[in-house]
Amino acid sequence: MPTNLCEAFQRTVAARPREPALLTLEGTALTWRQYADRVASVAAALRGLDVRRDEPVALMLTNRPEFHVADCAALHVGAVPYSLYNSLPADQIHELLRSTAARVVVTERRFLPVLRAACADTAVHSLVSVDGSEGTAEDGVLSLAEAEALAPAPLDLAAALRDVRPDDVITLIHTSGTTGRPKAVEITHRAMLSQLSGTQRVLEVTGEDGGDGEGAGCGVRVPQSVRPGAGPQVQSRQSGDGAQHDQGSGDGPRPEEGGATRAQRERRARQHERRGQDVND
Incomplete structure (x- = not known):
């Protein structure tokens, strides 16, 4: 620490x-x-x-x-x-x-x-x-x-x-x-x-988290995992029609359901489960 x-x-x-x-x-x-x-x-x-x-x-x-x-x-x-x-x-x-x-x-x-x-x-x-x-x-x-x-x-x-x-x-x-x-x-x-x-x-944030949504209004999603030597990372750019288009490939995590990786969605599920237990207690 x-x-x-x-x-x-x-x-x-x-x-x-x-x-x-x-x-x-x-x-x-x-x-x-x-x-x-x-x-x-x-x-x-x-x-x-x-x-x-x-x-x-x-x-x-x-x-x-x-x-x-x-x-x-x-x-x-x-x-x-x-x-x-x-x-x-x-x-x-x-x-x-x-x-x-x-x-x-x-x-x-x-x-x-x-x-x-x-x-x-x-x-x-x-x-x-x-x-x-x-x-x-x-x-x-x-x-x-x-x-x-x-x-x-x-x-x-x-x-x-x-x-x-x-x-x-x-x-x-x-x-x-x-x-x-x-x-x-x-x-x-x-x-x-x-x-x-x-x-x-x-929030169980780790060094591999780069943010789920758009980066501070810049129209670019921060890569979920950027490692030296890894393939091109998936990022999101804003098109003229306002839609989001993912581009790139490689062995990094791919965005699913609004840009979240599977690990992030599982983490959120655990957080919601803990919150529910706190309320019931």
């Missing part, structure tokens, strides 16, 4: 280096090995921006691979990544930045105008844009590529594990503020691993 999320991440990289880890709407992906390489590079960039242990790092991004890369990179340097809703007005962003004392914000070009306004009179010294920048390092705006280029070498992820502890905070979840100003709730490695362990135990 891993003791922190960074260790869990690195175990997955070691076990499945060539398997898909992150998908985009266009269907492109980072494998777990590529994911780890990006994390090491971005982690070094954060170190180069003087991000310190236990320091909050704000992320104001859309749903894109760079979000996960920046999030995981911050964890590996012992920082505390947290999200800013990208629909918030400047005054509310300002309050969150001021209350957390974040000095670095990882974002996108589209959010630079509102962030420039929000960062006034806060501790923020760097806005890092994952898709290029319209500013200069002198005004505190630089692209992620520029930040990575300034780092001498990628972070040694394995060595970084020595400084990550189970009770380190992994993120801040801000309350809605309906009864007052939003408050930051701390989530630790230990708490998240406990939740993941419980979820895995109840």
